[in-house]
Amino acid sequence: GYHKILEENRKLYNQVQDLKGNIRVYCRVRPFLPGQSNLSTVGHIDDGSITILTPPKYGKEGHKSFTFNKVFGPFATQEEVFSDTQPLIRSVLDGYNVCIFAYGQTGAGKTYTMSGPKVLTEQSFGVNYRALNDLFHISKERKDTFCYEISVQMIEIYNEQVRDLLASDGPHKRYPSILFLLKFSPFCPRKPLHVDTLDIRNSSQTGFAVPDANSVPVTSTTEVIELMDIGQKNRAVSATSMNDRSSRSHSCLTIHVQGRELASGAFVRGSMHLVDLAGSERVNKSEVKGDRLKEAQHINKSLAALGDVISALAQKSSHIPYRNSKLTQLLQDSLGGQAKTLMFVHISPEADAISETLSTLKFAERVAMVELGAAQVNKDNGEVKELRLQVASLKAALAKKE
Numbered sequence: 551g552y553h554k555i556l557e558e559n560r561k562l563y564n565q566v567q568d569l570k571g572n573i574r575v576y577c578r579v580r581p582f583l584p585g586q587s588n589l590s591t592v593g594h595i596d597d598g599s600i601t602i603l604t605p606p607k608y609g610k611e612g613h614k615s616f617t618f619n620k621v622f623g624p625f626a627t628q629e630e631v632f633s634d635t636q637p638l639i640r641s642v643l644d645g646y647n648v649c650i651f652a653y654g655q656t657g658a659g660k661t662y663t664m665s666g667p668k669v670l671t672e673q674s675f676g677v678n679y680r681a682l683n684d685l686f687h688i689s690k691e692r693k694d695t696f697c698y699e700i701s702v703q704m705i706e707i708y709n710e711q712v713r714d715l716l717a718s719d720g721p722h723k724r725y726p727s728i729l730f731l732l733k734f735s736p737f738c739p740r741k742p743l744h745v746d747t748l749d750i751r752n753s754s755q756t757g758f759a760v761p762d763a764n765s766v767p768v769t770s771t772t773e774v775i776e777l778m779d780i781g782q783k784n785r786a787v788s789a790t791s792m793n794d795r796s797s798r799s800h801s802c803l804t805i806h807v808q809g810r811e812l813a814s815g816a817f818v819r820g821s822m823h824l825v826d827l828a829g830s831e832r833v834n835k836s837e838v839k840g841d842r843l844k845e846a847q848h849i850n851k852s853l854a855a856l857g858d859v860i861s862a863l864a865q866k867s868s869h870i871p872y873r874n875s876k877l878t879q880l881l882q883d884s885l886g887g888q889a890k891t892l893m894f895v896h897i898s899p900e901a902d903a904i905s906e907t908l909s910t911l912k913f914a915e916r917v918a919m920v921e922l923g924a925a926q927v928n929k930d931n932g933e934v935k936e937l938r939l940q941v942a943s944l945k946a947a948l949a950k951k952e
């Protein structure tokens with residue numbers, strides 16, 4: 551009897567492990583910024599859970615706990631945060647689709663995690679730079695067995711319109727880096743900015759993508775830094791001091807990787823979306839009007855669509871409502887059975903953020919409960935292909951040692 555129960559239990563445990571593999575939720579708490587009050591709502595933090603201290607109107611207990619795959623406290627470094635992300639990066643080169651996104655209210659640290667602070671140093675590089683850096687490194691390690699091409703796109707979704715942040719006639723066209731861009735890809739002139747929203751289209755080669763946005767081949771981190779700088783400047787351009795545009799649009803850095811196995815000539819394609827989402831704060835409808843109200847409605851709609859897609863996946867629903875927002879259309883191949891997804895949820899520790907903090911954590915918990923099927927490589931015969939890739943890279947490693 552008891553033995554059988556334990557065995558059942560182990561089976562269940564393994565199943566859960568498998569299912570949990572494809573979607574991970576990490577929570578990150580921002581430290582207090584200089585000059586802020588330090589009344590913190592964050593109570594206990596350990597590796598996988600966080601307790602929030604709540605005022606009486608949220609219930610008698612006075613606290614609420616949430617469990618995630620990982621919780622990073624206010625002292626976690628960019629390096630620590632990235633080290634738990636690294637296995638995902640490697641899998642892009644093996645032909646998986648990966649999506650990493652940053653969720654949370656404005657000011658909670660989304661851009662810090664993805665890109666870093668305004669003034670970048672090597673220690674403060676965010677996930678974007680580190681991910682590309684890793685891709686370059688690993689592809690070099692595999693150069694005896696694979697030839698990889700890596701290219702990036704940067705787009706923005708604002709009011710349900712998709713814009714190319716690397717367009718040649720974007721607001722920052724006079725930025726000197728354009729010269730650099732033209733220099734390193736003379737055969738690949740940049741496409742101009744489309745006035746209308748760009749289309750998200752499906753193709754057998756790249757899956758759901760924005761084919762009309764510039765896709766720039768990259769080979770080094772220096773190039774990436776230049777590109778991201780242009781993208782970020784183009785994104786911020788219509789911001790006024792009062793209303794930071796960057797917090798009201800989703801920005802997405804997409805990395806396409808194509809690898810050719812030298813021995814067989816077979817191609818492997820993987821992609822990674824790194825998404826800095828619009829601020830998740832609810833806007834009081836009685837306080838905003840006109841453009842602000844429209845923006846708020848678009849943001850609510852697309853974040854809700856994201857939540858709906860994830861819960862439909864969780865319920866293994868036959869219809870997954872990807873088409874309800876541009877965001878979920880774009881991420882279609884990166885959310886679901888074929889892909890690996892990581893969500894960083896960010897919270898601010900301040901007492902006046904308590905209601906946003908709780909709603910952020912509730913959204914995140916809904917995502918963390920998703921059970922997806924095992925991720926598949928972008929191949930008809932994914933498993934075989936993956937095993938072959940492993941054999942190839944092991945052989946290469948062996949050859950190096952000899």
Ligand code: ADP
Pocket residue numbers: 579580581583624654655656657658659660661662663666667668797896
């Ligand atoms: P969001 O993109 O969510 O609106 P930001 O990333 O811009 O928030 O963060 C708001 C401010 O807090 C910025 O000045 C940023 O540099 C700082 N910040 C955020 N997270 C951290 C962190 N983990 N460590 C130090 N400073 C941080």
Ligand code: MG
Pocket residue numbers: 660661662796797826
């Ligand atoms: Mg931001």
